[in-house]
Amino acid sequence: IQHTTHSSSKENMKRSKGVLYKEKPALWHLWEKQNEINTGKKRKKENALKLEVETLQKLAKEKNNTIDQFLLSGDEKIAVCSYYAYHLSVFSLETMSYVHTLESKESMLFLYNATLTYTGHYLVLSNYNEKEKISYVTLWNLITG
Numbered sequence: 001i002q003h004t005t006h007s008s009s010k011e012n013m014k015r016s017k018g019v020l021y022k023e024k025p026a027l028w029h030l031w032e033k034q035n036e037i038n039t040g041k042k043r044k045k046e047n048a049l050k051l052e053v054e055t056l057q058k059l060a061k062e063k064n065n066t067i068d069q070f071l072l073s074g075d076e077k078i079a080v081c082s083y084y085a086y087h088l089s090v091f092s093l094e095t096m097s098y099v100h101t102l103e104s105k106e107s108m109l110f111l112y113n114a115t116l117t118y119t120g121h122y123l124v125l126s127n128y129n130e131k132e133k134i135s136y137v138t139l140w141n142l143i144t145g
Contacts, residue, residue: 055105069111071123078120078142082111088123090142100145104138106131116142 068084077094088109090099102109106129113126123140 071111071114071116073116073120074118075120078116080111080114080116080120080123080142082109085109088140099142102140102142102145 066083068082070079070081072079072093077092078099079091079093081089081091083089086104086108088102088111090102091097092099102123104127107127108130109125109127111125115124116122121141121143123142125138125140126135127138128135
């Protein structure tokens with residue numbers, strides 16, 4: 001004679017409801033998979049937004065740095081200032097006004113190894129990409145940015 005026992009253990013109760021909590025996600029119900037996918041997408045989007053906000057805040061703080069160096073064009077009409085940051089400011093001494101800001105998210109912009117053309121139309125600048133660990137030379141048009 002074979003005796004069958006019916007237990008009311010938690011595992012049996014979980015099975016009776018059609019849900020196995022210890023099973024792998026591949027065995028989840030369709031709505032559970034979709035919910036997990038949506039949650040992951042939302043979390044990824046939130047993290048990307050948070051990183052972007054932090055980067056923008058970092059750049060905004062840098063714009064309050066003091067001037068590190070400056071270059072003056074040969075005709076004394078254009079000045080370029082560096083701030084030990086990821087941006088340079090261009091000024092017109094002829095009109096005594098701010099022209100625009102040159103920015104790089106890849107490397108700090110210093111004027112140690114830089115030169116301006118006589119008219120101040122172009123700036124040649126050596127850069128170092130911190131992520132890719134490579135050096136390169138950039139030619140900036142100071143009139144158009």
